[in-house]
Amino acid sequence: MDLNDLGDFLLVAASGSLGKASRASGKPKATLSRRISDLEEHLGVRLVERSARGLMLTEAGQLLASRIEAPMGEVAEAMIATREGMALPRGHLRVASPVLFSQLAMGQISAAFCAAYPEVLIEVVAEDRMVDLVDEQFDVVIRVNPSPDSTLVGRCFAKDRLVVVAAPGIAQPDPGAVRQVPAIVASTFQSGRWDLDNGRLVLEPIPRLRLSSFLMIRDAALAGAGVALMPESIAWHHLARGDLVQWGVVSGADPALWVLHTSRRLAAPKVRAFVDFLCARYPDMSLVLNG
Incomplete structure (x- = not known):
């Protein structure tokens, strides 16, 4: 499967028609149409319904678009950073954080991170429930004593008592x-x-x-x-x-805070920068004094 096919499919899906997608990208309509057809043939399902009024995504097309939009964006971001010869963190970074830690620390942490990385817009959501990073489009989540999860990777950055x-x-x-x-x-x-x-x-x-x-x-x-x-x-x-x-x-009840992101995504520069920044904030792993 060619990544260009996926990229052009997303472009057409967002534009709503081959003509608009062609004008936005400068690619011929025939090329865009052929790539969608190639993608449909490869997957064995119809992704769009064509009519005189334009294109409409099928249920399969809507599912594919929702699943690949964020990963394709991160791939594009990484390619731009590589082409420029530097991995500058940029873009919108969404972080889910426990309510207590958010109230005590995330205001100062997010302000300091923005000062260090002015091209990143950070959004922190104070949330104690188990958010789904992919479905809810979070880049990073902070959790206390997380259960093992093969879909997430990250680091323990602080401990409490x-x-x-x-x-x-x-x-x-x-x-x-x-x-x-x-x-x-x-x-x-x-x-x-x-x-x-x-x-x-x-x-x-x-x-x-x-x-x-x-x-x-x-x-x-x-x-x-x-x-x-x-x-x-x-x-x-x-x-x-x-x-x-x-x-x-209290014996045997030490809370440990972890910063996690999904292992199914390419770790974007903004994600790597935030993980490193947060860990550096707690060099001795203690929330006391550093919190």
């Missing part, structure tokens, strides 16, 4: 038997215990507040509403000032 904290006025229980404590928990919390520092202290949280955001949980803990579990990266400022007291680190 889950800590249990409380306001100074709440007395910390002595180690020993399981201790019940008034707790501020996530809205999804069911039941369970907080095992701190490999069993040094085991707490049974008794919910007093259920909140859907770690930032709300932190603020409620600062107000003295109870004991709370949260990422160290959002509490360390208050721990350093003494506004909160750390009771311990």
Whole structure:
């Protein structure tokens, strides 16, 4: 299969007619028609319906166009960069990022990235759900402790810790038997215990507040509403000032942040640049201080 056939098919699909595609590209209508016919013969399906009013994509044609538009764009971008002798990041970069990390860090990160790469328009979508990079046209996704996925590649760029904290006025229980404590928990919390520092202290949280955001949980803990579990990266400022007291680190629950992109696409210069930029932002892999 000739990539030119795919490129010309996309051109005709976007133009809606052979005449418009011919005027836009400078290619003869006969050449464009022949390449679409060659592509249809190769695939064994009809891609367009021809009529006096123009061309209309068949269901198969719509499916093919939706699947190849982004990869063909990246191939074209790479060819331009190679022809110019440099791989300058440029274009529209869409990033899906967890809500908490977006609120705490992505504003500064995206501003610094734009300053370093002025030809890139970066769009960050704060989203906790599992987005589909291909169907939703994201170039990059940031995930916490992602499950193995053969369709994605990337790098771990930072790690965090889950800590249990409380306001100074709440007395910390002595180690020993399981201790019940008034707790501020996530809205999804069911039941369970907080095992701190490999069993040094085991707490049974008794919910007093259920909140859907770690930032709300932190603020409620600062107000003295109870004991709370949260990422160290959002509490360390208050721990350093003494506004909160750390009771311990939850054993075996370290969050790791990964920056991922699909392995089925050519990694465009803008994607490579963002991955490298984000990893360089956290040289010691710690979200504390660097977040």
